[in-house]
Amino acid sequence: MAEVQTFEQYKLHKTILKALDLLGLKQPTPVQQQVIPQVLVQKDLIAQAQTGSGKTAAYAIPLCQLVDWDENKPQVMILTPTRELAMQVQQEVLDIGKLKRIKIPALYGKHSFRMQEKDLKQKSHMVVGTPGRVLDHLERGTLYTGYIKYLVIDEADEMLHMGFIEQVEQILSYLPDDRVTLLFSATMPKEVERLAQQYLKEPLRIKIEGEAISSRKISHGWYDCADTDRMELLMNLLKVHNPDSCIIFANMRSEVEAIYDALWDDGFSCARLHGGMEQWERTEVMRDFKKGLFRYLVATDVAARGIDVENISLVVNYELPPERETYIHRIGRTGRAGLNGEAISLLEGWEKSDLTYIEKLLQQEIKQLDVPTEQQVTDAEAAFRAKMDEEPEAKGNKNAALHEQIMKLQIDDGKKAKIRPVDIVGTICAIPGVEADDIGVIHIMDWTSTVEILNGKGELVLKTLQKKPIKAKVRKVRKAKF
Numbered sequence: 384m385a386e387v388q389t390f391e392q393y394k395l396h397k398t399i400l401k402a403l404d405l406l407g408l409k410q411p412t413p414v415q416q417q418v419i420p421q422v423l424v425q426k427d428l429i430a431q432a433q434t435g436s437g438k439t440a441a442y443a444i445p446l447c448q449l450v451d452w453d454e455n456k457p458q459v460m461i462l463t464p465t466r467e468l469a470m471q472v473q474q475e476v477l478d479i480g481k482l483k484r485i486k487i488p489a490l491y492g493k494h495s496f497r498m499q500e501k502d503l504k505q506k507s508h509m510v511v512g513t514p515g516r517v518l519d520h521l522e523r524g525t526l527y528t529g530y531i532k533y534l535v536i537d538e539a540d541e542m543l544h545m546g547f548i549e550q551v552e553q554i555l556s557y558l559p560d561d562r563v564t565l566l567f568s569a570t571m572p573k574e575v576e577r578l579a580q581q582y583l584k585e586p587l588r589i590k591i592e593g594e595a596i597s598s599r600k601i602s603h604g605w606y607d608c609a610d611t612d613r614m615e616l617l618m619n620l621l622k623v624h625n626p627d628s629c630i631i632f633a634n635m636r637s638e639v640e641a642i643y644d645a646l647w648d649d650g651f652s653c654a655r656l657h658g659g660m661e662q663w664e665r666t667e668v669m670r671d672f673k674k675g676l677f678r679y680l681v682a683t684d685v686a687a688r689g690i691d692v693e694n695i696s697l698v699v700n701y702e703l704p705p706e707r708e709t710y711i712h713r714i715g716r717t718g719r720a721g722l723n724g725e726a727i728s729l730l731e732g733w734e735k736s737d738l739t740y741i742e743k744l745l746q747q748e749i750k751q752l753d754v755p756t757e758q759q760v761t762d763a764e765a766a767f768r769a770k771m772d773e774e775p776e777a778k779g780n781k782n783a784a785l786h787e788q789i790m791k792l793q794i795d796d797g798k799k800a801k802i803r804p805v806d807i808v809g810t811i812c813a814i815p816g817v818e819a820d821d822i823g824v825i826h827i828m829d830w831t832s833t834v835e836i837l838n839g840k841g842e843l844v845l846k847t848l849q850k851k852p853i854k855a856k857v858r859k860v861r862k863a864k865f
Contacts, residue, residue: 470491
C-alpha cells in the first residue's frame with residue numbers, strides 16, 4: 384500500500400480536516416494509513432496494533448466522516464474495557480468531530496444511570512461505553528440500536544482478561560446483523576480470535592508489527608530487589624532518576640495505597656489511581672496529571688490502557704503484571720510523540736523468567752541495571768528535594784488550538800420552557816455575521832441548554848443574546864463553566 388502523507392488524500396469533510404489541523408494531526412500514522420481507507424469503504428477488519436499507535440483516531444476519523452448528522456439515534460457503538468478509556472475515546476471523537484457537531488455520550492459504571500439515560504434521549508451520532516453499563520442500558524430499553532451501522536470492539540484482549548467477552552457477545556445479540564464490525568487488539572488470544580471468526584464478515588487483517596513500542600525511543604531495564612526492600616529500592620531509584628513526570632504501576636489496590644502513602648510521607652508530589660476510588664476522584668486525578676499538577680502517579684493497570692498523557696519520562700513496574708502483555712501497555716505511557724522515555728522494573732528471582740517472554744514481545748533485550756549505592760542516593764537527594772519544592776511545569780493541551788475557537792454558552796432555559804434546537808439555531812443565525820456553520824453542538828436539558836459557538840464568534844453571539852430574544856423572550860445567557 385502506498386504511503387499516505389496527508390489526511391487530505393482521504394477526501395474527508397472540510398470540518399474534519401480543519402479539526403485535525405487544529406489538533407496538530409498532520410500525517411497519518413502507519414495504523415491510520417491502513418485502517419482509515421478500509422473503514423471508509425465499510426470493510427470489516429481486525430487491527431492488531433500496540434498502544435500509542437494512533438488507533439483511536441484510526442477509527443474515529445472515518446466514522447466521523449461516515450455518520451449521517453441528520454440522524455438522531457446512534458449509528459456507531461464503541462466498546463472499551465475501562466471507564467477511563469471510554470472517556471478518552473469520547474473526548475477524541477468529540478475533538479475530531481467537533482466542527483461537524485458530532486455527539487457521543489459515554490456509558491460506564493459508577494456514573495448516574497439516569498443522567499446517561501437523559502443523554503441518550505438527546506440527538507446522538509455515536510455511543511461509547513464499557514460492556515457492563517452498555518448491556519444494562521440495552522436490557523432496560525434505554526439504548527436504541529436499530530440504526531447501529533458500525534461496531535468497534537476496542538482493546539479486545541483486555542476485554543478477555545477482564546472477563547467481558549460474554550457480555551460483549553450478549554451486546555452483539557442486540558445489534559443489527561447488517562453492520563460493519565471493527566476489532567482492535569494488541570494481541571490475539573484464541574478466545575479473541577474465536578470472537579472475530581464468529582462475528583466478523585470476511586475481515587481484512589491488519590498488523591502493525593511492533594511499530595508503536597519498538598520504534599520508540601524507550602530504554603528498558605530491570606533491578607534485582609531480592610536482597611533489598613522493594614519499597615526502599617523504589618524510593619531510592621525515583622530520587623536518583625528524578626523524573627519530571629512518572630507513573631508507578633502496581634498490581635493491587637492495597638499496594639497502590641501503600642506506595643502512595645510512603646511517597647507522600649517522604650515529600651513526593653504524587654497521587655494515586657485505582658478501581659476502588661469513586662469515578663469523580665479518578666476523573667479528577669487523571670485531569671490533574673494531564674495538566675502536570677503533580678509529578679508521580681501510582682496506579683493499577685486501570686491507567687495502562689489508552690491513557691494519553693504528555694511527557695511522561697519514566698514508567699516503573701513495581702512488579703510485573705500478571706498478564707505479561709500488559710507490560711506493553713504500561714510502558715506505552717512513555718516515549719510518546721517522538722520523546723525519549725525510560726521503563727524500569729523491580730524483580731525478584733522468581734519473576735526473572737518472565738523477562739524472556741516480554742523481550743520477545745518487545746523484540747529487544749531488557750538489561751539488568753546496577754542498584755544505586757547509598758552514596759548515589761545521598762548525592763541525588765538535594766536535586767530531588769529542589770524539584771519537589773518547584774511548581775511542576777504545566778503540560779500543554781493538544782486540543783487547545785481547537786478549543787480556542789469555540790465558546791460554550793449556557794442558556795438558562797430548556798425543555799421545561801419548550802426550547803428546541805431549532806429555536807436556538809434560528810436566533811443565532813439571525814445575528815449579522817453568524818452562519819449555521821458557526822454553530823456547534825446543542826444540548827437541551829430540562830432547565831438549561833448549552834450551545835457551542837465556533838470560528839471565534841462566541842463573544843459576538845454572547846453579547847447579542849443579552850438583548851436578543853430566543854423564542855420571543857430574552858433569556859439569561861453566559862459562558863458555560865463545563
